[in-house]
Amino acid sequence: MDLLEKCRAYVQADEARDAGRYPYYPAFQGPADGGKAILEGVEVCMLGSNNYRALNVSPQVIGAVQDAIALYGTSATGSRLLSGNLDLHEELEADLADFFGYEAALVFATGYMTNLGVVSALVGRGDVVYLDDKAHASLIDGSQLATASGAVVRWFGHNNPDDLARQLAATPTQSVLVATDGVSTVEGELAPVAELVAVCEEYGATLLVDDAHGVGVLGRGRGVIEQAGMQGRVPLMTLSFSTSLASQGGAVLADAKTIDFLRHTSRPQIYSAGLSPADTAAAHAALREIRRRAGSEPDALAAAEHLRRALDALGYDVGGSSSPVIPVRFPDQIAMLSAQSILIDHGVYTNAVLPPACEGYQLRIACTDAHTPYALEGVIGVFASLREDLLPRYRQAA
């Protein structure tokens, strides 16, 4: 059979487009300000980004990018192993290690590649990786890659250290990696880091926390590990620059020997070009800003708390997160997709998330430092009429 036959037979996206409920690849136009965006020429309140500190429009970050391009040009021009390693990368790595309290750091081209590259390089024949049930796709894919070199993958219940402990107790002595998100991407819940540390220490397992959504926001900017008081107790931490660090890229933090091993063995690191000068400079400038602001609570957290309470009072099922991320659950796919498109029509952009990225049907809301109380009042008003009037009318008409 023709290999591409499956593409011609793929109709799901067309069906959603035809029904006017296709939620993906909206094309935003500038200028963005961290709290707003322009969609089809109309301003919307942007509640669908990971731009928690709104640093993508910070003059310091933009200035650092302009300086880096002027000096280094637009590309790292090769793999860091051979010709694409810049002093900019090494300066960023030194500051990341210092800020997060690790011996060393290694920068990758994306957060996804960081997890892929770390897990697949560290885990192989004779090793077991235990993944949290809701671990990010990049941890899952890294683990699947590791199975090609003989690793075994197992799962433990989401944020359930007792389940992990039960399984580890039953595992004969093997070297074990335990990997979890620090903040779940869609639900926004925090991982029970202290309990996971205790279990891993008891059973001699190595813990990896991917804190893509905690860094910059929680724990005075140092993320969920610091918030849990577990600095120095989590051997491997990964992060993405595409969230609070307002850039592209990712990094792993660990002891110096582990980082040196990864520098020389991690295939996504070796066989891909280094992070561009602009992205490296943006992440570094954003890190400096986060460090400078570490004494005050990010506005994104207060905004999310206010919005969460208001949506809860309106009768929405918003789960129990304590991060800038709020899930809003709907009974079925049509209700969720309809709600998303009605919200857009009323100037509010949220993310539609479907299984397998989450259980059930959820809109994912994420607040940033740029969401003013005034903007949030408008959003709450739209959610109030969505529930009382717009969605029931829309469903009747459908």
Ligand SMILES: Cc1ncc(COP(=O)(O)O)c(C=O)c1O
């Ligand atoms: C938990 C988690 N890890 C890793 C990533 C991948 O990050 P990046 O966008 O830098 O590839 C994401 C993406 O948002 C994420 O949610």
